[in-house]
Amino acid sequence: MQKNYQQKTLGILGGGQLGRMVIQSAISYNIDIHILDPDPEAPCKSICQKFTRGSLTDFETVYAFGKDCDIITIEIENVNTEALEKLVEEGKEVFPQPQLIRLIQDKRLQKTFYKEKGIPTADFILTENKEEVKHQAAFLPAVNKLGKEGYDGRGVQILKTKDDLDKAFDKPGLLEKLIDFDREIAVIVAKNPKGEIISYPSVECAFHPTANLVEFLFAPAEIPEAIETKAQEIAKKVIQELGLIGILAVEMFVTKSGEILVNEIAPRPHNSGHHSIEANFTSQFEQHLRAVMNMPLGDTSLRSPAAMVNLLGEDGFQGEAFVEGMDEAMKEKGVYIHLYGKKITKPFRKMGHVTILDENMDSLKSRAVKIKNIIKVKA
């Protein structure tokens, strides 16, 4: 007999804030969640039905963890895909599919995929080591990216002139033309095994000037309708060409000439979709559940314009976290604080986020800045 959703166990590789918010959604569906994470104090630890402490990159650990689950998914890309492939061979459902996680783990494979499939992306050159980068002075200014293990601003550097070439990474990576973009947008798209595909209205991301992390996000992105349509089409093309099941965040540059270039993708709930909890009819976390569990996908329209502010650990503070300014922020209408259950703060650590709803885009923007200045995570 076919199992009802509530009788299936969903295993998640990774127990951080993304898993935590997936669990908040899963509670409404009675879905049992098992979590694997190396951190004994992972944000998901005390709210999942089973927590296993262990490495996400170790074959045996991942394999043993997956054996106990009906469906396995991820909230971080850096996992052992060989173990996931073995689980698929043995009949487990693993979404996103292991070979796609492997493709996305490696920015070199990712870029090559875009090129092969005709998905617009910045020009690039694959490089094997520092020596090869050094030969590409003519290609500058460029972004030098490590193929693997870049995450949250790590493994990415900008090489503007010949003088910068000395600091180039000395591992397999790529050089990408530095795009003089007008704005950066993201579209989240989802696909389930039934083949349904649905995308979210695009959002605009404003990055922290030094930490290379999203600082503000605004939904909807203020772009002409033609560009919005194009962005939606590109996001759908990416998930379609990948054949990926689950949720996919597609980050794109809008160039000054109105061109759209795919920057990076993430096959999981993503920072650019956090506002969807309050701002959209279906949150990205619920959508991810719906996609990997083969439920019907949910409506993605915006209920209200929204801004999202990441709460990063304040620079200069390390230790037991204390959130300053909660009361002042909580007094405001349409302000939603989400803390991630991390006991220890350190500079720029993602400790939480705040979503702000406001029908007026101008007041939304000024309120987002205000909230960011009110709430500080210190120690």
Next chain:
Amino acid sequence: MQKNYQQKTLGILGGGQLGRMVIQSAISYNIDIHILDPDPEAPCKSICQKFTRGSLTDFETVYAFGKDCDIITIEIENVNTEALEKLVEEGKEVFPQPQLIRLIQDKRLQKTFYKEKGIPTADFILTENKEEVKHQAAFLPAVNKLGKEGYDGRGVQILKTKDDLDKAFDKPGLLEKLIDFDREIAVIVAKNPKGEIISYPSVECAFHPTANLVEFLFAPAEIPEAIETKAQEIAKKVIQELGLIGILAVEMFVTKSGEILVNEIAPRPHNSGHHSIEANFTSQFEQHLRAVMNMPLGDTSLRSPAAMVNLLGEDGFQGEAFVEGMDEAMKEKGVYIHLYGKKITKPFRKMGHVTILDENMDSLKSRAVKIKNIIKVKA
């Protein structure tokens, strides 16, 4: 040093669906929740930070449980208030206050309180036993209510004629004039220790014809503005006169002549506020947290008209629950399914609820009926 919200432990007496939805909110604030419940499979069990299996009415159990917490609240009224009073004496914060829980536990004290405070309510007569009820033929038609332990339709009966008197309860209770009401509404109101009071727009409750449980709820209630204003005033007067900290659901009759009469109150999140998760700026569950933890209260306005349908265990089915019709319901825009994590269904057991958002009240109503017919909890 004063503790931050995230450093306080909140104990909840009762681990059912109300506690479960409080926990879904509490996760966003990093609040540690301890649960006491006699059921080893209580809906809160696997999502709280500490679960204690034990009786809610036993002095020692409740006292020992509370000793470990900073703040203690309830999600069911039938708890040992003596233990809670001892905890208050020893410096714990207990909200709602134990003496108010005791007052509300006893419908005789509740009704007497309304009378003393000039809060409009149906006329009533206190009765000690069946014999006393039998002498009140002239007061019929009336509702005969047990003083204590009435809950979810139990302990309430309608006595229309003299012939019904034989089935009257034989315990301390009350006879209340049967009100020929036009509609039944509810207003949720909250108060925090700072003294802030805020109320939710009133909702309209439609009861199941035989099970005496809310079958449908519609927000906002379709009543004239003057009646809405009056309902808000009455709800605020009740919480003010009680001096209650926390959330209070005030159920009221609107009579055919436009009078408002308080029916019953519940000092906790309530079935009449379930829609607030998606329909209001602040959900009743988060509001309860804000109130008992002395956070600023949140805005209560409606973001969208909403309907709520209780998912009761289908009559004729008992055993391991299976939810029929999920897929069909999940395809619809603005439909939110909440299952309560109960493995076993039985006739009329509250297994979950569904909230439907729709800007148009007419289509909202027809969609609520449709959803109720689609989703069935069977075994």
